[in-house]
Amino acid sequence: MKHTVLLMGTPNVGKSVIFNYLTGLNVRVANYTGTTVDYARGMINLNGRIVDLIDVPGTYSLCATCEAEEVAVEMVCGRRKPDCDYTSSSCCAPPARSARHSAPLEKETKSTEPVKPVPSEENKPSLIVYVLDAGNFEGGLYLLLQLLELDVPLIVALNRGDLARKKGYLIDVGTLSSTLNVPIIPTIAITGEGLKELENEIFNTLDHGPAGKEKINPNLTATWDNVENLSGQVLRRVDPTGNPGKEAWDRRLTSPWPGLPLALLILAVVFGGVVGIGMGFRQFILLPLFRELIIPPLVSFVSQVVPAGLIQNIFIGEYGFLVKGLEWPFTLVLPYVLSFYTMLSLLEDSGYLPRLAILLDGLFNRIGLPGSGVIPLMLGYGCGIPAIMATRALGSHKQRLIVTVLVCLAIPCISQTGAFISLLAARSVPVMLSVFLFGLLVMIAAGIILNRYLKGEQPDLLTEIPDLLMPRFGVALKKLWLRIKLYITDGALPMIGAVALAAVLYESGLMAAWGRAISPLVTGWLQLPEEAAAPLALGILRRELTVLPLLDMDLNTVQLFTGAVVGLFYVPCIAIVATVAREFKLSAAIFILLLTTFLAFLVGGIVSRIGFLIF
């Protein structure tokens, strides 16, 4: 028998840790069709019970003032299209532009007569597991009261009691449970405490129905007055045992001084970590593994089985996909994928990113972006696709477009970065750093120009800064594993395919013909050897293919810098173009293709000339 269980709560309560515990590795990210809302979904199979566990996006209420809340209401009702909506005069204003936790709805004000959503009997979820943050009690209580008004079984996980205790709050779980007539399981999700009990309670309720059959106290409708009354009854203040050191650090990190210099330091450490750890993975693990253990037997096998000639070369020749096709994704890119996502997880899980966002908000406003735009920009250094998806969290279409253009234009994905480091670091570290810095400068200039000429407004900022937390090793590992899986399917395999295609083009002579065709541009304007033309054709398939072939050509430092710069600004890979076309319009994708090609060549030529003048 299949059950649907919804995991719900306000944002930042620790839902995903509980979700991970319950679902293991059998997880996927889904999109609620027709919206910009993504959610995680996993299957649990326990002794024949099959449970579809859905991690509903965190919302502050069911008032459907933004897309995430609309989706939450639909999930609770079990309906695909809402023919119910919920507006209540005690909580909701007309949909404001400033609802920033997901894409704001642009619709007319509905009448403010309270109409509750009515879950459909056949399709409603079997159970709601509500995660309530003990340290943020009132905020979570409101949504809980709204959910309790619906006719869906519900159990509560009261999470982070340890942090609440440190802040000086104790919650009378017994009184709360009997007042609300709902089971409450205290949990400390990141240590695992209480999770087994929660799991048992979930399966008990699924098997035997909800414990309390009586309807909730009719006086406990979802109003803020009721929230505060209830909170007064069950919340007790005691002496905080908190960590004053942590509070002091929090203040340092969020005030402009020393927050901004600290931010620079932190970003420098992150950058150094990505490069250093990545190089370590490459040097000591992946390179020896592939160059000595995996590739040689493949090469000797092919040279025995396939006669020398075109076919053999496609396998193990210049662009041989069993040689370069394995080396590039696994020894050149994978190490930096590992190091980048490790550092990113640390940043995400520690709660530092929202602080970085508000430190930078004022500055970013000058290029038309909110401070939170730093997050998709940083994601872009991993891969442009999650970066462009992350722009959904930004308030306006103009801001989404600016960030997307900047990501496509001036932010090298991790594959490209890996290629740059391999290309340049050995020759000259300052040159490598200057490529990245140059990209940064162009990004700022492009942002200023786009902000001036694109139409749109800047929404107001209103957001919570969650607590600083110690990142947890287990959670970080699992996230890393999911991202590596995604890299292998969406990154490494296509790359192998693209290299195979390149091999075919090369061996058939098509690549050389293409090189001759655009040779005036490459040798005359960019002052690079003719063979550098080939990578420019490959670049549309995979970004790093613009740069990697340069490794084997005999180039001087200026030429390397030129090649790197052209590679940096040149077109985004075909997967990104498809994503842009999907998230925005085809015209936006074409604009980006033209802009990046034009700018890459323009800047490349200028850089090359200046370079030869100076050196």
Next chain:
Amino acid sequence: MNNLSSCESLQNIISLTELPRGSRGVITDVPENPLLYPLGLRPGKELQCQGFQLFGGPLLVKVGERQIALSRPIAEKITVAL
């Protein structure tokens, strides 16, 4: 939302943007915005001003145990009593 009674007008009611850094105040009125209430910014709640960010950036306030960042246009419309 609140009509200022003669009693309230004796209190020092100012806009949130005028609250000095480090000072506390009790919220008396907030603009219409569905996020304010769930974030803890409701009339009757005490908050502490943590200061503005640089370059025209947002204001940080502490409401209970929570830290909320809000931009100047929203902060201007919130009134507090000292």
